[in-house]
Amino acid sequence: MCARVSLYKLFAPSIRKLYPTGFGRNKDTKFSLRKGTQKEWRSLTTLHGEALLIFCELWSYIDVSFESFIEYFTCHFGLGYPANPVTRSLQNQIVNALHLGERGRASTLLSHIGHDKHVLKANHFVQILAYCAMKPDPLFVMEIWRTMEKKGIDMNNKCHTLMIEALCKGDYLEEAFNLMNSFGETADLYPTLHKYNTLLSASAKMSSVTHASKCLDLMEHNMLGKNEITYTQLLKLAVLQKNLSAVHRIWSEYARYYSFNLISLRKFIRSFTRLGDLTTACEALRHLVDLVFHKGSTIKIRTKEKMVIPTLDVPIPFYGNLEWDKCKNDKKIGYQEIVNFDLNEVKTVEMVLGHPKSIPVTKILRLSFTDVIRACVPPKNHELAEQLFSQMQSLGIKPSRGAYDGLIRVLIREKGFHDGIEVLKLMQQKNLKPHDSTFAAISIGCSESLELDLAESFLDEVARPKSAYPYIKLLEACDTLDQPERGVHVFGKMKHLKVAPDIKTYELLFSLFGNVNAPYEYGNILSQAEAAKRIKAIEDDMARNGVQHSYVSIRNLLRALGSEGMISGLLHYLRVAENQFTPGTPIYNIVLHSLIEAKEAQMAINVFKTLMSHGYRPNDVTCNIMIDCCSITGSFISAQGLIAMMIRYGYPPQTQTYTALVKLVLALEDFDEASTLLNQACSEGIQLDALLFNTIMNVASWKGRIDIIEYVMDRMHKERVLPDSTTCGHVFTAYVNQGFYNTAMEALQVMSIHMLSVEEEDKKTVFEDLIYAEDSETELRVLELFKDSKEDLAVALFNLRWCAMMGNPISWSTDQSHWVKRLANGFR
Structure with missing residues (x-):
């Protein structure tokens, strides 16, 4: 690094005299010359006798690592290539073959490389490896590696770096580590921070904490330290692992060694918002606004600590290492819970009114504000979202569609869909097309408020649905309002738009369509046949989409079968539940209730015995159902035993219990005992309902007992x-x-x-x-x-x-x- 500075100072004046317009970048070639051709640059390099001087000048205009630039410059400007035109022609032919997808011809040409009289060196493979790194093509890189080993070619740093890049980009992370560890340090091959940053980036991409820890250990062993790129990759990995404490450590360590810039603050804001830390995200956002509008040279991150601003990106030694594995498991470090943002603090922040001077700066500000606004949705912090939205406008930043999306979603969750629709109208007045997620959020809000027409109309505005959730909420509303016809229509739209249904979808379908008869109607042969047909169609669709039954889907299916009186199907799916899940008492209660409704007392007794034999503990609902069963069998002694069981398990008799007992004694036509039970229930101080009284009046009316009725x-x-x-x-x-x-x-x-x-x-x-x-x-x-x-x-x-x-x-x-x-x- 010092060599770069000294060489730059020594030779920059002569280079600038030759090329006063300097150098620049464009989006297609990543960086290009503002004046001069490749031939002139090679001549210039020869003129000065040392290519490093040109590297230093170019590097001052390019935001990449020194090693990366050397490799790019060498590959694209021909420096370091052998003078042998035959070998260079073979490299071009191999690259062309790979580009055309002719892998066999490329492998054949690779085997012929070096058959001329010239000595074969590692640089003969640079052009091919550069293409493989760009593509990427990790498999051909492995083939080149084997060829070099077979021909006894010594590896150099350029080839080694390009190979690692190609393997990492192709997700061959383990092979990249093997390549890194396969060679010792020589004059032409040595560890560089760029190589390890490449490995670390691939580890973050694959969310591999193990490889990241291994990479950090190697970096520490080779005493390479860490630079800003290293911290960026560690930040990505921490976010992928949802490790907020690690992000806080990176934030603190970065602040000790580097000056925050717009890009770094943007990355930290995004990281904090993705992990739900609104407090620190707003703190970083304040720093970003201050950097843009106040041009402050230092930014406070803690009350006792200020950031220093180094002039160069010097790698930081590994003292104070992040200790990644320890940080991953440490639950006491950093902020572990969402902290409610102090609104008063936001109001006192001095944000100078004005406009950023460049479009990129405006974009960074807009994206950062948008991220924080969207992070307000999970905690339903609509006050903060509205305030940030207002501050964007005060700073002269036009809110993006994403900002409107975040504001609308948080308003719907906290205030209701009406407020969301009002903001949507304001957005449309400004000719901003809402995101699909915006329409989906409003539709969900309407479904939760049982406004089905509105919910469906907004859902129709979603151009490319990415989730089944809005449709599931609409199906839930259809189920609540008992509108199976609309449910059929909604599910048909899902199929038409190829929205993949999940298990929640099928759970609702069983609830909506499992039974045919409306309330107050009993199942018959026709309705049972239709119900069986529907259930089979739903299960066939589940099989086509690879969705297995869940506890809830089986529960809803059992309820549907019971309401139709389909006893054989009921017992069949009870066995399915016993084989696939731990059914638990609630599932057995559904079956028992359906059997009692169908007057299948003996079957109910057998299922109750199964429940007890499997070690499940009956609850008060179970006992009340079985007391109802006793009214069918006429066994008052069994009912008394069930009441004793209830009391033993801690369930005192409630209204349902007295109703079941009254039904039992009335089956024996004992009105005196029924009156006694009614008086006892009234004296217990429990919450009574009309069903208890109706049970007695039903039999009294049938028997013509006006005295009992009155x-x-x-x-x-x-x-x-x-x-x-x-x-x-x-x-x-x-x-x-x-x-x-x-x-x-x-x-x-x-x-x-x-x-x-x-x-x-x-x-x-x-x-x-x-x-x-x-x-x-x-x-x-x-x-x-x-x-x-x-x-x-x-x-x-x-x-x-x-x-x-x-x-x-x-x-x-x-x-x-x-x-x-x-x-x-x-x-x-």
């Missing part, structure tokens, strides 16, 4: 348990069957008003309009409530409308009802 209704009023549509049906039927028509209408009106009491008071006017309306569309408006899963509300409105049509005035004060007063006086 007793249960009185307890229901006292416990403030709201009736539902089933309650109305049982009570009304019981009175009508006994000929008490007026009482039936009065009871129906009271129960319906109680059902509406869960709604807001200001809705009474709306309800009255629906009740007394005479237009033909009223019933349709009431039926619309079924789509919002408000069946009880719709039934209550229909009941009251019918009562009004029968001439019964509607009174919202149920306490004045004679029926309610009679119940209260009769069961004090």
Whole structure:
């Protein structure tokens, strides 16, 4: 390095006199001469007698390592090549053959190289190796290596470096290390930092911590130190390994030896944002803005430490090594968790208003701001994202599509899709085309809010879908709203756009299409055949895409089979679950419930025994299901044993338990015991529901026991348990069957008003309009409530409308009802 400086000072004036316009780069040749031809440069080199002088001058204009430039200059300007035109012609022929894909001819020509009378040297292979490094072609490099060993040709530094580059670019990392270790140090072959940086870069590319550690050990052994390129490669590897503590160590060590520039700060900002460290990313962003607008010579990174600015990129010795493996496993170093950004600190940052003087600087600033804004999405830090977005504009930096994308996504996650749509409109007003990820994020937000039309319309704007996730969220919304037809349409779009479905997609498909019948309907032969056809089609598609069943997909499939009453399929997939997974109690509960619904008591008992024999612990749901099974078999003793098991496992009896016991005693027509159980449940202080009361009223209505009906209704009023549509049906039927028509209408009106009491008071006017309306569309408006899963509300409105049509005035004060007063006086 010192030789370079001294030679530059000695010969630069004469070179500049000959070529006053200097030298430059272009995007095609990487760097080229602003004045002068290759022939003139070779003449100039001969004139001065030493090519190194020209290297020094050119190198001052080129941002590459010294070794890399020597190799490039030698390869492209002919310096160091043998004078023998025959050998040079063979090299050109081999390169042409490789370029045309004629590997056999290239190998034949390689075997003929050196057959002339001249002594064959390593430089005879430089042109071929330079092409292999550019391509890359690691296999032919291995062939050249074997040829050189066979002919006894001594390796030199140029060939060695080009071989390592070709092997590393071709992902032959192990062979590159073997090549590095196969030769000892000589006058023509010696370790250079460029070689090790190449190996380190390949290790980072392949995310190989083992090779990176090995490379660092070799660098330390050869006392080569580290330069800025080394730190860059270590930074890449740390990010690939998601090792935030390593990034912090690199950040601190880099700051001790080097002055941050725009490129290095950009890389660190990107690294911190990818690993979720918003605090340090914002700190680096402040430094970047300060460097651009204030031109500060030093930038503080810690309160007690300032960065020094060396004049040359001198390799740093290995004292204070990163200790990569130790750093990888050290959980106490650096920031391990996302730290919430101090907004007040951001507000006090002095960012001078102005515009960068060059387009590249503007691009770096824009990209860095965009990275930090996008990093605000996972922690849902919309305040910071909005502030950074505003600061971009204050600094004269036009937000990119990526910045809008990050802002829209964080707003959707924290505030909702409406805010995201507003920013999208602003973006479109500025003629910026949104990213596909922007449309996908808005679609996801709409799906989560169950706005299916909007979700589908934004999803249609995605030109090239990269993930199935937006479609999965839309399928979830279809499942929630029970819209299988739309689900079919969404899945069809996925197939048309060739979006690869994952297991989550199939889990939802089983939930959406596994059962055919709508709620309140039982399976039949036709629906079971259709369900079997659908299930087979889904499983065939899974097989074509190489997707295996998951626990959730089996669970959803079992629920679908159970709802259709397909017992054989249910037991088959239970065995599949037992063979492929650890089913656990929840899977068995689904099967047990379906068997009880199908009145298959003995099968349920066998499955329960299997559950116990496999060592699974039954929970309260299991015991309640099996108590239901006892109501089929009529075994009260078994039910008592199950209750004892529940208490032993720490599950006190709940409403479901009492409901199952009531069902059991009513199967034995023991109304007294049912009343006792009802009173006990009320006295336990547990959360009661209408199902417990309906269970007794169902049998009482069927038996014509008005006294039981009225007793249960009185307890229901006292416990403030709201009736539902089933309650109305049982009570009304019981009175009508006994000929008490007026009482039936009065009871129906009271129960319906109680059902509406869960709604807001200001809705009474709306309800009255629906009740007394005479237009033909009223019933349709009431039926619309079924789509919002408000069946009880719709039934209550229909009941009251019918009562009004029968001439019964509607009174919202149920306490004045004679029926309610009679119940209260009769069961004090």
